[in-house]
Amino acid sequence: MFPLRHFPELPYAKTLLVRGEYHPSAPIHFCISHLSNTDADGTAVFITPSKEVFVNTLVAYNDRWLGKYGASGEVAAKLSRVKVLFVTRILIYAWVV
Amino acid sequence: MHGLSKSRATSSYPSTLGQLAVVLSMLHCPSSESPEVDPRLVMSAPPTFVILHEMSSLFADPDLVYVVPSSSVGVVLMIWKVNLPRLSEGHRAGSGYNDQPFRYAGKVRMLESPSRALDLKDIRNVNLVWFDSKLQNLMLPALPKPDYVNEADEKHYEPISVGKVAEKYFEWVGEVSVGESLSLCVCDDFGGVLCLVGVLW
Numbered sequence: 668m669f670p671l672r673h674f675p676e677l678p679y680a681k682t683l684l685v686r687g688e689y690h691p692s693a694p695i696h697f698c699i700s701h702l703s704n705t706d707a708d709g710t711a712v713f714i715t716p717s718k719e720v721f722v723n724t725l726v727a728y729n730d731r732w733l734g735k736y737g738a739s740g741e742v743a744a745k746l747s748r749v750k751v752l753f754v755t756r757i758l759i760y761a762w763v764v
Numbered sequence: 765m766h767g768l769s770k771s772r773a774t775s776s777y778p779s780t781l782g783q784l785a786v787v788l789s790m791l792h793c794p795s796s797e798s799p800e801v802d803p804r805l806v807m808s809a810p811p812t813f814v815i816l817h818e819m820s821s822l823f824a825d826p827d828l829v830y831v832v833p834s835s836s837v838g839v840v841l842m843i844w845k846v847n848l849p850r851l852s853e854g855h856r857a858g859s860g861y862n863d864q865p866f867r868y869a870g871k872v873r874m875l876e877s878p879s880r881a882l883d884l885k886d887i888r889n890v891n892l893v894w895f896d897s898k899l900q901n902l903m904l905p906a907l908p909k910p911d912y913v914n915e916a917d918e919k920h921y922e923p924i925s926v927g928k929v930a931e932k933y934f935e936w937v938g939e940v941s942v943g944e945s946l947s948l949c950v951c952d953d954f955g956g957v958l959c960l961v962g963v964l965w
Contacts, residue, residue, distance in 0.1 A: 680936040683893045686900065686927055687940035694817055694895050701813050701891070711813035716821050750811070 691721075692730040695746075702745040711749045718753050816894040820902050820926075894934070902926035 685693065698711050715721050736742050902925070931937050 680893075681891055682934045683891075683936045683938065684899075684927075684930055684934040685893065685895045685938040685940060686897065687938075688897055688942045689895060689938075689940040693940075694815055694893075697893060697895075698813070698815065705812050709812040711815060712811045713815045713817065714819075715817035716819065720821075721817065 690730070691724040691728040692733055695725070695730075695733065698749050699742060699745050702748055709748065713749050713751045715751070715753060718751075811890065813891045813893070816892070816896070818896055818898070819894070820896050820898045892934075894930070899927040899930065900925055 694713065698713065702709055702711060730737075
C-alpha cells in the first residue's frame, strides 16, 4: 500500500479487507508491491465500478511517488501485468436478479 | 521501455453492457479442452492477485440495495463463470439469512481449487484484496423485514454492518484513517501520474 522500497512491507495476507479513508493511490501501490514480490509472470486483476471516478480521483490526489516513478520502466513493467476491468451496477443487477 | 510495457497491457472497453457481459463470461485461462478464442479474452496465466475496488458504490442506489451482498463477491466469481445461487424466496426467509450472502465470499477459495467448471486448473495461490472506503455505510439485512416474522427468525432482521460481516471472511482487516502526513504526498507535477494512467489503460 506504500511506495515501493520507501516504507516497510505489509505482512503477507491471503485475503485482506481495507476500509476507511485510504489514499486513492493505495490500490496502485498495493499492485506494485505485490507484483514485486511474485514471479515475473504474476498478474493481477483489478475490478472497479467506474473508470472515470477512479482515474479522476487518482489524478486529483496526485501522489508524489507515482508522479516521479509511475512512468519509469520498472514500475510501468509491473503495472502492465494488471488487468483492469470495469463493472456496472446495471450489469450486476441483471446478473443477480 | 514504456512503450514496450504498454504494448503488453490488455484492457477491454466494451461499449455496451451486453458486450461487457459477454467479455466477462468468456474470460478464462486457456486449456487443451478450450476451443480457439479471441486472445484478448484469454489470460495467459491465472492471476495471482484479485483486487476489488469500491464495490459498495455500485449499491449506493437504495433501490438496488437488495443485491448488495452476493454480487459484491460475485463480480469476481463471474469472471470465472461461476454462477451464484440466486436468492430465492426460500433463501430470503430461511434461517441464517444474514450470513447467507457473505457465505459466497468463501467461494473465492474455489479459485484455488482445480476445477473444470472454473476453467482454471493451475490456480494455487490467488490473493484477494478488497478496498472500500464506504463499506461501513452498507447495512444488512439487505431485504426489508416482512410484515410477519417468526420469533426465531427475528434476530436475522436486526441491522448489522456489512463491514462487520465481511470481517469474518478476510484474514486481515485494515482500518485506514486520514493523517496529517498524507498532505506531504501531494506535489504539483501531474505528468507522472498521467503517464501511469496511460500505462494502466
